[in-house]
Amino acid sequence: MAVVLAVLDTSPRRTVSSYDGPVSDIPPDLARLRSSIDNIDAALVHLLAERFKCTQAVGELKAAEGLPPADPEREERQVARLRALAHDSGLDPRFAEAFLGFIIAEVIHHHERIAGRPEQP
Amino acid sequence: MAVVLAVLDTSPRRTVSSYDGPVSDIPPDLARLRSSIDNIDAALVHLLAERFKCTQAVGELKAAEGLPPADPEREERQVARLRALAHDSGLDPRFAEAFLGFIIAEVIHHHERIAGRPEQP
Numbered sequence: 001m002a003v004v005l006a007v008l009d010t011s012p013r014r015t016v017s018s019y020d021g022p023v024s025d026i027p028p029d030l031a032r033l034r035s036s037i038d039n040i041d042a043a044l045v046h047l048l049a050e051r052f053k054c055t056q057a058v059g060e061l062k063a064a065e066g067l068p069p070a071d072p073e074r075e076e077r078q079v080a081r082l083r084a085l086a087h088d089s090g091l092d093p094r095f096a097e098a099f100l101g102f103i104i105a106e107v108i109h110h111h112e113r114i115a116g117r118p119e120q121p
Numbered sequence: 122m123a124v125v126l127a128v129l130d131t132s133p134r135r136t137v138s139s140y141d142g143p144v145s146d147i148p149p150d151l152a153r154l155r156s157s158i159d160n161i162d163a164a165l166v167h168l169l170a171e172r173f174k175c176t177q178a179v180g181e182l183k184a185a186e187g188l189p190p191a192d193p194e195r196e197e198r199q200v201a202r203l204r205a206l207a208h209d210s211g212l213d214p215r216f217a218e219a220f221l222g223f224i225i226a227e228v229i230h231h232h233e234r235i236a237g238r239p240e241q242p
Contacts (some may be wrong), residue, residue: 016173017157020133033179034195043205044165046230048220051161060152066150077160086162089170095227098167102223106216116241118130 051103052110059111067110075104172224173231180232190232196225 062069079097087097138202183190207217 002209027182030179030182030188030208033175033182037175037179038199040175041203044168044172044212045206045212045217046222047161047165047168048217049207050215051158051165052212053241054154054158054161058151059156061148061151067151067240077158080176081159082162082166084164086170089167091170091173091225095173096169099165099169099223100162102220114235 048103052107055107055110056114057115059107062111063115069108069115075100078104146159169224173228176228177231180228180235183232184236190229192235196221199225 001077059069061067082096082100083093085091086093132214180190182188198222203217203221204214207214
């Protein structure tokens with residue numbers, strides 16, 4: 001049994017799979033954390049793709065109905081809600097607000113393109 | 122039966138729940154899209170909270186082992202992977218790269234605090 005275990009576990013640092021390839025040159029705890037970060041990042045990218053599908057549809061709807069691309073009152077409510085969610089989940093509310101601003105800037109850029117308006121310099 | 126349905130559905134625009142409160146003053150399609158965006162944003166905030174738990178642990182590990190806060194080679198691999206994931210999921214790879222840069226800047230800021238290094242001016 002000990003022999004079998006030795007065969008199965010000759011290189012414990014390689015047991016953490018990662019797209020980084022062999023991870024024997026970094027601490028195993030660091031490799032494990034990076035593997036989790038990579039999984040979370042893949043989820044974030046897919047959620048962001050889904051979010052932009054929604055905002056793309058919003059942009060087309062706003063353009064069709066002649067509504068302005070930006071909606072400061074809606075953004076204010078979004079900021080307040082995300083700050084509260086961030087606080088409850090242990091995320092820095094300041095970062096959550098900056099994050100939303102980062103995304104909304106991109107969304108408005110998309111909406112301006114949909115509406116055919118000149119882009120900001 | 123028709124009476125019951127009428128009672129349940131006297132104001133169809135209000136059937137889309139939203140933290141925005143009554144949504145009777147905006148198009149129902151826009152209210153529905155905003156409701157989805159709000160759900161996605163809540164998921165994003167919680168995933169980001171989890172990601173920063175991981176990077177917090179990475180920062181402590183790096184500080185304990187004397188490793189530098191930034192790791193350009195790892196970041197290069199992350200960018201390439203996220204651009205590929207973005208491409209496959211319909212997200213603009215340029216945005217995915219900017220998004221990662223935005224998060225990593227915050228992470229490095231955290232790591233510098235953990236390591237007790239002076240912050241960038």
